[in-house]
Amino acid sequence: MKIAIASDHAGYPLKAALLPLLKSLGHEPLDMGTDSPDRSVDYPDFAAAAAREILAGRAERAIVVCGSGVGACVAANKIKGIRAGLCHDTYSAHQAVEHDDINVLCLGSRIIGEALAFEIIAAFAGASFSREERHLRRLKKVEDLEKGV
Numbered sequence: 001m002k003i004a005i006a007s008d009h010a011g012y013p014l015k016a017a018l019l020p021l022l023k024s025l026g027h028e029p030l031d032m033g034t035d036s037p038d039r040s041v042d043y044p045d046f047a048a049a050a051a052r053e054i055l056a057g058r059a060e061r062a063i064v065v066c067g068s069g070v071g072a073c074v075a076a077n078k079i080k081g082i083r084a085g086l087c088h089d090t091y092s093a094h095q096a097v098e099h100d101d102i103n104v105l106c107l108g109s110r111i112i113g114e115a116l117a118f119e120i121i122a123a124f125a126g127a128s129f130s131r132e133e134r135h136l137r138r139l140k141k142v143e144d145l146e147k148g149v
Contacts, residue, residue, distance in 0.1 A: 001027050001028070001060045001061065001125065002027070002028045002030060002053075002058065002059045002060055003022055003027050003028070003029055003030065003059055003060065003061050003062060003063060003125065004029075004030045004032050004049075004050040004051075004053035004054065004058070004059035004061075004062040004063070005018060005019065005022070005029050005030065005031055005032065005050065005062065005063045005064075005065075006031075006032035006033055006034070006046035006047065006049050006050035006062070006063075006064050006065075007033075007034060007043075007046060007064065007065040007066065007109070008034060008041050008042065008043040008046055008065075008066045008067070008072070009034060009036065009037050009038070009039060009040050009041050010037070010066055010067035010109055010110060011043075011064075011065030011066045011067065011072075011107070011108075011109040012034055012035075012036060012037040012065075012109075013037055013109065014065050014107065014109035014114065014117055015031075015063075015065045015109075017114050017117070018063065018065075018117065018118075018121060019031060021118050021121060022121065022125070025121075025122060025125060027125060030053055030058065030059055032046060032049040032050045032053065033046055033049065034046060043064075043066040043071045043072045043075060044071070044075035046064065046066075046072070047064045047066075047071075047072040047073075047075035047076040047084075047104075047106075048075060048076070048079060050062035050063070050064050050076070050104065051064075051076045051079045051082045051084070051104055052079070054081070054082065054103050054104070055079070055081055055082070060103075061103050061104065061105070061124070061125070062076075062103065062104045062105070063104070063105045063106075063107065063121065063124070064076055064084070064104060064105070064106050064107070065106070065107045065108075065109050066106075066108065066109070067108060067109060067110045068108040068110060068111060069086045069088070069106040069107050069108030069109075069111060070086060070106075070108070072084075072106045073085070073086040073104075073106035076104045076106065080146055081146075082103060082104055083100060083101060083102045083103055083104065083142070084102060084103075084104035084105075084106050085100065085102040085104070085105060085106065086106045086107075086108070087105055087106070087107070087120055087124065088107070088108065088111055088112050088116070088120070089116075089120070090119050090120055090122075090123040091123075093105060093120045093121075093123040093124040093127070094123040094124065094126065094127035095127075096124075096127075097124060097127035097128065097129060098127050098128065098129060098130045098135075099130065099135050099138075100135070100138075100139070100142075101129040101135070101139055105120070105121070105124045107120065
């Protein structure tokens with residue numbers, strides 16, 4: 001699976017560690033930046049860059065990392081067609097895909113360590129939307145909210 005991945009400066013060290021992990025899991029990571037932990041950058045720019053890869057069809061999912069994960073999640077969710085979730089445990093990471101069809105995983109590099117992040121990424125990347133009627137119904141309601149219905 002092609003997975004866009006991006007971070008701000010606070011998330012850069014974790015993002016750098018996730019790139020080889022994604023490859024080892026058989027995925028193709030698309031690095032959308034940033035390229036350094038030493039230059040302050042704005043998380044909305046990088047959350048948007050990763051999310052837009054999904055909308056353009058160049059990625060199936062995305063991972064965005066910032067200090068807490070909250071800002072990146074808020075920014076990504078402002079983009080129509082994106083369903084981002086902040087997950088700091090494996091259950092939420094797979095359940096959010098299976099039930100809510102999230103397409104962007106947000107992580108806080110100052111909240112979790114590499115080992116847990118690796119487990120979360122594996123759970124997120126390995127999950128599939130259930131397509132159960134109740135989840136389709138709920139997803140439709142979320143899409144209607146996005147449309148202002």
